[in-house]
Amino acid sequence: MKVAIYTYPSPDSTRLRDMIMKGLKKSKIDYDDVEPDIVITIGGDGTLLSAFHHYIHQLNHVRFVGIHTGHLGFYTDWRNFEVMELIDSLTNEGAQSVSYPLLDMRARFADGHVIHDIALNESTVKNFSKTMVCDLYINHELFERFRGDGLCISTPTGSTACNKAVGGAVMDPQIVGFQLTEMASLNNRVYRTLGSPVILGADNKLTVRLNKGSGQVLTCDRLTNMVESPNQLVQVDYKVARNKIQFARYRHTNFWQRVRDSFIGDMG
Known part of the structure; x- marks a missing residue:
C-alpha cells in the first residue's frame, strides 16, 4: 500500500501530517504522493475537494480518507485526535471502498x-x-x-x-x-x-x-x-x-447520518 497526504497549510494540519508520517514509517507503509493507493486529506471538505482535483486523473485506483480539523464535513470521517487509530486501520483493514457518482x-x-x-x-x-x-x-x-x-x-x-x-x-x-x-x-x-x-x-x-x-x-x-x-x-x-470517487471504507459515515448531523443535530 502506498499513501499520500494532502493537507491545508495550518499549524494543526502540519502537526497532524508529521504524526501520520511517523506512524506510516513505524507501520512500514510506503509514502508516495505521485501514484498513491490512499490519499489522506487533513483539513475539511475544501481540502478534500482540492485533493480530488489534484488526483483527478487517478480516480480508477485512488481511494480517499479525510481527517477534519474543524467542523464535521461531508467527506471527512476522522477527527484530529484519531490519527493512530486511522494508521492502525490502514495496516489491518482490507481494500474495501464506497463510491459516489x-x-x-x-x-x-x-x-x-x-x-x-x-x-x-x-x-x-x-x-x-x-x-x-x-x-x-x-x-x-x-x-x-x-x-x-x-x-x-x-x-x-x-x-x-x-x-x-x-x-x-x-x-x-x-x-x-x-x-x-x-x-x-x-x-x-x-x-x-x-x-x-x-x-x-x-x-x-x-x-x-x-x-x-x-x-x-x-x-x-x-x-x-x-x-x-x-x-x-x-x-x-x-x-x-x-469515473466515481472512492473512499476507503475503514470507517465511512453513512450519508444520511451526515445529513442529520449537519442540518438537524441531536434530537434527544
Missing part, C-alpha cells in the same frame, strides 16, 4: 476553446451583471428557456452544498444521476420555467445553450479552477461521469 462538464466558448472537467460537488453557470438567458435541452430536446441569476448542476453528494442553498433537493448518493436547480428564475405571464429542481438519471444529458452576451461565469466545485473568459460562453454539456 461524479459530474462530467464540457464547456465550449465562441472562439472554439473547450474546457472539460469533473465535479465532485457541483458546477454553476451564473451572470453577475445582468439576467442570464439560456435554453435548456434534455437529451437534445428543448426543455425550457431560462431567465434568472443562474443554474446549479450538482452530484448526489454535492446536493447538500450550493444546490441545497438555492432550493434544491437532497439527493441519495445511491442514485446514479445529477440534479439541475434554478437560481432566482423569472416566472410571470411572459416568462415561464419549471421552477423546481430536476433530477436526471445516469443515461441523461443536459445541455445549456446561452444567448449572445457577456458576463457569464462558469464554476466547477467553486475552487481555483473557476473559469472566466472574455469570449462568450456558448454551451455547457453535463452528464454522469464515467
